[in-house]
Amino acid sequence: MGRVSMFNVVSLLSLLLCLSTPSVISLSLPPLLSLFPPLLSSPSLSHPLISTLLYPPSLPLPPFLSPPPLPPFLPLLLSTPPPSPNPQSLFLFPLTSPPSLSGDMGGDVLVDVGSGPTLYQVLSGCEVFDTVFLTDFLEVNRQELRRWLQGEGYSSLDWTPYLQHVCKLEGRRPSAWTEKAARLRSVVSDILPIDVHLPRPLHPDSQLPTAGADCLVSCFCLESVSPDLASFTRALGHIRGLLRPGGHLLLIGALGESYYMGGPGVRIPVVPLDEAQVCASVRASGYTLVRLEVYTLPQGMMVGVDDVTGVFFVKARKP
Template sequence: MGGRVKGDVLIDIGSGPTIYQFLSACEFFKEIVATDYIDQNLEELNKWLKKEPGAFDWCPVVKYVCELEGDREKWTEKKEKLRERVKQFLKCYMIQSQTLDPISFPQADCLLSTYCLELAANLPTFQQSLKNLNGLLKPGGYVVLVTALKGNYYMVGDQRFSLLFLTQEEVEAALEKAGFIKEKSEVILHHYSRANTDNDGVLYFVGRKTK
């Protein structure tokens, strides 16, 4: 996430109950806004940030990210920095024009979304969600999207959830139509166990909102 993608406010769309996506971002943004449409996910995030009993232990992941960044020993410092950076937990409604209604605040410098938007019911809904998110970002701001390609399902334990089958071309066309200019796009042919998901690769997209 580093380098030129930085600023004051980052909004994460569909945070889930996880923090891994913030571990590098907290070095480049002063404020992180976590959002999700499931209350339990936001509650789990809040539990970790407040160091409450029973919170998931993210220490191994934090140490691994610090090692990738070149200094494994700073993992304790990074945990506290992240706790300081995450300022808000908000419900998001991606299929509504007022995505974070009724909350309003200045437009963000960056929108981040990892493995979220491909849960849309169909391609028009996926396209409309991207258009709705456009309003959260300031002109010239960055969008960073990580999405599974050509998948039909994923598993959480014994629960099976549907994925929208998306190609790279469909995702990039939807982003362009929503007002985002591509700066970098890369497909990683990463395969998970077919017992967990059947997607065929992951798209990493970095773009900017048109001015």
């Protein structure tokens, strides 16, 4: 979904994901981050919109958390003007760039599991897949996504600077953001309720093809909505049912994280995962692990809203 101070490194994944040989890579962030110096000096990290995208309490809350009628972060988020399009604050990278979706990746249908009110995770995937489904547990998040789909001026959030920056990352002119926005609006087929703790996470009446999706993307969701490791593993198995045989899962999550702050006084529990547990859970839930990348966070990127120590990226395939 969207908790991402660590997402300064995500664009590097496009260099790695096309490789289909099973492998595990451990990298340290500091040398990687030197590739993005303009993006790491942002003065805007305290802005409510930025901090919500970095560490969103917009994740679909699991049943055991008894979600409130309105997520506590939302009034603050929606009452604050979006940040100006300052390039130094645009460090949210697309999770899946067209180069990374080439080769053995492809098809027609992409499903984002646990979208929250955010779009960055599909800003590049929408160029590869012709049908995109956004999903979230909370209706308030789905409403925000629907408002953006209605057109400019309806949404409470201004995605323009992020669209422009993703265009730049893709080698396009920043002014192409209007084309990208139009493309995304044209390919989003539906915004669906989802509960990853159910054996059938989507309602049977959803318009997802019977054969399943070609690709699932899920970002900082499953470990944040599961009470323990066993539930995390089961949730992975549940969403596996949304994939067609041969389809791919692109999973990004936090390592070593036991909580994150979802707002003033709102402490959201997280399953603290390590690299071995991620590998074991992916395999135990019926996927073939294609690639695992692990990034260690430097002290300077630990900003006090969680206790995360690193980030993992999984590329897996449903046999």
